[in-house]
Amino acid sequence: MLVGFITAGDPGPDATFDIAAALVDGGVDIIELGIPFSDPIADGPTIQASSLRALNAGVTPPMVLEMADQIARSLNVPVVILTYYNPIFKMGDERFLKLALRSGVSGIVVPDLPPEESTGYRKFAQKEGIDTIYLATPSTNPKRLSNIVSATKGFLYVVPLFGVTGARESFDAYSGRVVREIVGKVDRKVPVAVGFGISKAEHVRSFVDQGADSVIVGSAIVRTIERNLNDRKKMLNELEGLAKDLSSIRTS
Amino acid sequence: MKFKEFPKGGKFGRFGGQYVPETLMPAVQELDKSYRKFKSDRNFKAELKHLLSNYAGRPTPLFFAGNLTKKCGGAKIYLKREDLLHGGAHKINNTLGQALLAKRMGKSRIIAETGAGQHGVATAMACALLGLKAEIYMGSEDVRRQNLNVFRMKLLGAEVHTVESGSKTLKDAINEAMRDWVTNLPTTYYLIGSVVGPHPYPMIVRDFQSVIGEEIKKQFRSITKGYPTAAVGCVGGGSNAMGTFYPLLDTPTKLVGVEAGGKGLGTGQHSASIGAGTEGVFHGMLTYVLQDEHGQVKETHSISAGLDYPGVGPEHSFLHVEKRVDYVSVTDDEAAKAFLELSRAEGILPALEPSHAVAHAMKMAKRMKKDESLVVTLSGRGDKDVGIIADYLGENI
Ligand SMILES: Cc1ncc(COP(=O)(O)O)c(C=O)c1O
Numbered sequence: 001m002l003v004g005f006i007t008a009g010d011p012g013p014d015a016t017f018d019i020a021a022a023l024v025d026g027g028v029d030i031i032e033l034g035i036p037f038s039d040p041i042a043d044g045p046t047i048q049a050s051s052l053r054a055l056n057a058g059v060t061p062p063m064v065l066e067m068a069d070q071i072a073r074s075l076n077v078p079v080v081i082l083t084y085y086n087p088i089f090k091m092g093d094e095r096f097l098k099l100a101l102r103s104g105v106s107g108i109v110v111p112d113l114p115p116e117e118s119t120g121y122r123k124f125a126q127k128e129g130i131d132t133i134y135l136a137t138p139s140t141n142p143k144r145l146s147n148i149v150s151a152t153k154g155f156l157y158v159v160p161l162f163g164v165t166g167a168r169e170s171f172d173a174y175s176g177r178v179v180r181e182i183v184g185k186v187d188r189k190v191p192v193a194v195g196f197g198i199s200k201a202e203h204v205r206s207f208v209d210q211g212a213d214s215v216i217v218g219s220a221i222v223r224t225i226e227r228n229l230n231d232r233k234k235m236l237n238e239l240e241g242l243a244k245d246l247s248s249i250r251t252s
Numbered sequence: 253m254k255f256k257e258f259p260k261g262g263k264f265g266r267f268g269g270q271y272v273p274e275t276l277m278p279a280v281q282e283l284d285k286s287y288r289k290f291k292s293d294r295n296f297k298a299e300l301k302h303l304l305s306n307y308a309g310r311p312t313p314l315f316f317a318g319n320l321t322k323k324c325g326g327a328k329i330y331l332k333r334e335d336l337l338h339g340g341a342h343k344i345n346n347t348l349g350q351a352l353l354a355k356r357m358g359k360s361r362i363i364a365e366t367g368a369g370q371h372g373v374a375t376a377m378a379c380a381l382l383g384l385k386a387e388i389y390m391g392s393e394d395v396r397r398q399n400l401n402v403f404r405m406k407l408l409g410a411e412v413h414t415v416e417s418g419s420k421t422l423k424d425a426i427n428e429a430m431r432d433w434v435t436n437l438p439t440t441y442y443l444i445g446s447v448v449g450p451h452p453y454p455m456i457v458r459d460f461q462s463v464i465g466e467e468i469k470k471q472f473r474s475i476t477k478g479y480p481t482a483a484v485g486c487v488g489g490g491s492n493a494m495g496t497f498y499p500l501l502d503t504p505t506k507l508v509g510v511e512a513g514g515k516g517l518g519t520g521q522h523s524a525s526i527g528a529g530t531e532g533v534f535h536g537m538l539t540y541v542l543q544d545e546h547g548q549v550k551e552t553h554s555i556s557a558g559l560d561y562p563g564v565g566p567e568h569s570f571l572h573v574e575k576r577v578d579y580v581s582v583t584d585d586e587a588a589k590a591f592l593e594l595s596r597a598e599g600i601l602p603a604l605e606p607s608h609a610v611a612h613a614m615k616m617a618k619r620m621k622k623d624e625s626l627v628v629t630l631s632g633r634g635d636k637d638v639g640i641i642a643d644y645l646g647e648n649i
Contacts, residue, residue, distance in 0.1 A: 038548040039423065039534065041430045042273045048417060060546045085271055086533045090547030112271045112536070137275040139437060144278065162275060163435040 002204075002247045003193060004028035005082065005218030007036055007050035008067050009059030011229050019225065020071045022236040026243025031071055032109070032216065035064045035083035042111045044166030046219040049226065061087045061096070065103040072104035080107045080133065080154070085117075093121045097128045107131030107154040115151045122151070133157050138178045145185055155191040155214065158182050160207070167199035167219040176210050183211035204249040217246055255501040255576055262451035264570035270450040272536045275434045280536075284452040286357050291459065296352065303348045307381065308338045310345075310463065314471040314627070319597040320614070327481060327620035329613060332468055332629045334492065335602065341632030342464060342492045343374035343445060349460035351378035354441035361385045361436065364443045365429045367394055367422035367488065368558035368605065369401025370632055371445030376408035386410035389428045391420040394557045400636055419551040422488075422561045426535055446489025447565030450536030454494075454565050461495025468627055469499050481624040482506040482616060485631070486609040487579065488523070488558050490565035492631035497577060506578070509568060510612045512554035513581035521553040525564040526572050526579040532563075539566040555584035555640065556604035558632075582608040588644050590614060591634060603632035604640065 004023040008016050020031050036054035040047060064081070072079045081100060088096045088110065100108065108130060113121065115134060125132045131154030136145055138161065149156060160175035183192050194207045195216025204215050224242055228235035258264045262284075270280055290296040304310040312333045321329045334342040347364075354362055362384050366372030372388040379386035388405055392414045395402050405412050418424035426449075433442040447454040447461075465483075472480050483500055485493030487509040497507045514522030522528065525540045532541030534549055542550045542562040554560040571577040582590075587604055590611035595601050602610055606629065613628040620626065634641075642649045 038418065038550075039427050041427050041535075042434070044431070045417075055548065086541075086543070086549075087547040089531075089533050089538075090543065090545070111273050112533070114270065114272065114274055114277050116277070117269055117271055135274040137273075139275050139278045141278055148274075159275065162437050164431045 001029040001214040002027060002243070003030040003032050003080070003195070003214055003216040004221055004243060005032040005034060005216060006221055006225070007034040007047060007054050008064040009036060009054035009057055010050040010222070010225060011053045012057045013059055013063060013067070015232070016067045017070055018236055019239060021075055022239040023221070023243045024075050024077055026240035027247030028243045030078045030080060032080045032082050033064060033068050033071070035061050035081065035087050037084040037087060040084065042164055044164040044219065046167065046222050046226065047165050050222045061091060062099065065099050065105070068105050069103040078106040079104060080109060081105050082109045082111070085110050085113045094124045097124045097130055101128045101130055105130060107133050109133045109135070109157055111135065115147060135159055136182055138162055138174065142185070145182065149186055149189055152190055155193045156186060157216070158192055158194045158212070159196045160194055161196060163196065165196055165219050167223055168197035171197065171203065171206070176206060179207055179210040179212055201245050201249050204246055208249060253574060255571065255574070256498065258567065258570065259451060259455050264567045265573065267538050267566035267569040268451050268454060269538050270536060271533045271538065272450045273434060275437060276450070279437055280450050280452065287353060287452055287456050290353055290356055296356065300349055300352055304345065304463065308344045308348060309336060311467045312336050314468060317598050320594065321617065323597055324614050324617040326617040326622060327624040327626045329617050330480070330625065330627045331600070332464060332496070332627055334464060335600070335630045335633035339370070339374045339377055340635065341370040341374065341603065342461060342495065343371045344377065345463055345495065346445065346457050346460040346491060347371070347374040347378040347443060350443045350456065351382050351384060354443065355382055355384065357441065359439065359441035361387070361440045362443050363387050363389065363429050363432050363440055364445060365389045365422065365425035366445060367425065367560060368556065368636065369394065369398040369405065370558060370636070372405045372410065372412070373401050373408065375443055375445070376405045376410035380409050387413060389413050389415050389425040389432070391415045391422060391424050393420040394422065394425070397640060398557050398636055421557070423549065423563070446491040447494045447567060448489040448535055448537060448563060454537065454567055457491050458494045458498055458567060461491050462498045464492065464495040464629060465497060465499030468496065472627070476625070479503045479505045480627045481620065482508060483627045483629070484508045484510060484609045484613045484616070485629040486510045486559060486605045487564060487568060488512070488561050488605060489563070490568045492629050494565060494567055496629045497571070501576065507576065508612065508616070509577055509579045510608045511579060511581040512556060512559035512608060513583040514553040516583055517581060522581065523552040523554045523560050523562065524581040525562060526568060527581045529562070534563050537563070537566045539569045540564050540572070555587060555644070556608070558603070558605040559608065580612055582611045586611040588641060591637070591641060600630070601634035601638070602630050603634045604637045606631045
């Protein structure tokens with residue numbers, strides 16, 4: 001499956017639904033909506049800039065959940081939220097999760113909330129029936145990995161490299177090895193989605209060859225939005241084209 | 253409460269923790285283990301002690317500021333002279349400790365953030381001394397207002413990366429350093445400059461800075477046989493204050509942390525995270541943060557680059573809610589005035605950061621009795637700030 005990430009409300013709140021629709025038309029199976037944050041430490045320049053555009057456009061977490069609602073219901077695709085922890089913390093775990101559930105959100109990825117810090121959060125998420133999606137990276141040791149595999153719900157988000165988000169031209173050989181090893185250890189207990197850096201169909205193919213069930217594409221999509229800030233129609237056409245290209249490699 | 257027993261499980265009460273991306277989790281856990289191992293290692297302690305005395309210049313004097321005391325007409329004011337350390341600030345206490353630790357952990361590349369540039373300079377010095385490569389992240393706004401320190405870092409062999417994102421100050425330099433750390437984890441040690449960030453950093457930096465408070469205790473005992481009535485330190489991230497307070501937590505000394513009040517708390521242009529912030533999760537820790545109602549971190553202001561930060565060390569948040577330490581704020585104007593007063597009264601040019609502590613200490617001294625005493629940690633010297641003071645006075649130099 002192909003997961004398409006966009007920063008919600010970039011370049012403006014009115015653009016997000018149309019962007020999601022173009023991606024779905026092109027073959028994206030799951031929409032991942034990012035809540036813009038002032039200090040995105042896991043993101044490279046592309047997503048940093050998109051967060052800034054969305055914040056400047058006045059986007060707030062409740063607005064993002066409304067967008068999620070519209071996308072989930074009208075486009076009939078699963079919507080996953082990606083957010084740093086502070087916007088959730090500020091609203092309160094329970095309140096945020098209740099609102100997310102009402103907005104049709106399927107799962108939430110919180111890159112700066114490791115399992116050790118999320119026992120309370122996870123309890124509420126389980127109660128509301130929202131998936132808590134954890135990450136595994138090249139530095140995750142076997143013991144952590146087995147805890148993370150048992151804790152994650154929906155899928156396991158595998159980051160195949162040391163680094164932040166950002167579209168890459170190519171991957172080092174170790175990235176393929178990391179994915180293959182993690183896929184082996186996960187042993188079909190949960191689907192594996194690989195994300196960070198993927199920008200081309202050939203990347204999709206190589207990670208699928210290593211056993212990934214899904215791939216997540218973010219900066220390559222956001223970059224396409226950024227390139228076409230002044231021409232909405234061209235933006236949507238190019239996004240649909242990008243999604244078609246990336247989904248031409250059919251994953252499971 | 254036994255305050256000195258914290259952190260427990262990486263937390264100071266509910267504050268602190270390890271809110272970091274998965275890539276960094278094994279790294280902070282490994283750091284915690286290595287630190288605990290070396291902390292009690294005899295060779296490590298001896299080497300650090302040797303460098304602190306023979307390279308950095310410890311112990312620093314506890315100076316009775318007789319003229320300032322007379323001027324205020326109340327409690328006796330003592331200055332803990334961290335400004336006399338090599339590099340001109342308390343920062344070297346921490347960078348020597350962490351650089352030795354990094355070396356023992358087999359890391360060859362050191363990254364650090366800096367606000368005023370003092371931590372960058374202290375990192376560059378420790379790295380030059382120990383043969384490590386230093387790369388320093390600094391916001392472009394700080395590069396502009398502290399350009400002397402930028403050149404000092406370069407002369408010391410460090411590479412300086414100018415950060416253009418966000419508010420272009422300390423918080424953005426930390427963001428960029430964290431991004432570098434995630435990218436270069438296997439070779440790189442992140443040398444944080446204050447008691448902030450994910451556990452174990454707030455504990456490590458506090459421990460290395462505690463030499464300040466330990467010396468105050470000893471020096472004060474040799475003068476009066478007791479404890480000072482009060483101790484005051486400025487709080488940006490809070491390392492010089494934490495180093496001053498920690499050894500005094502289980503004594504009767506009243507402890508006061510001074511945040512940057514900027515143009516006044518009512519204007520929104522300040523850096524008083526405890527005074528005007530709310531609890532949040534930022535830079536890997538749960539602590540008081542200046543943020544809006546949706547959890548977006550705000551831009552801050554202070555006349556002193558070293559205090560211009562929207563968060564604060566989690567142990568300070570803990571000591572605030574437990575009411576063991578009082579946190580107050582001092583405005584830009586009051587700090588600039590204290591800078592001038594101390595310069596003329598004692599012939600000491602303080603950095604603008606501790607000028608905040610001096611300003612508050614003078615207010616306190618006036619209300620205290622003559623047989624009471626007050627220690628102010630003078631965390632750095634003011635040479636780096638004379639251009640800012642000249643601008644403030646409207647003078648060309
Ligand atoms: C002289 C001096 N004092 C204080 C600070 C603030 O740091 P902290 O609150 O960690 O002591 C700085 C930071 O740059 C500094 O240079």
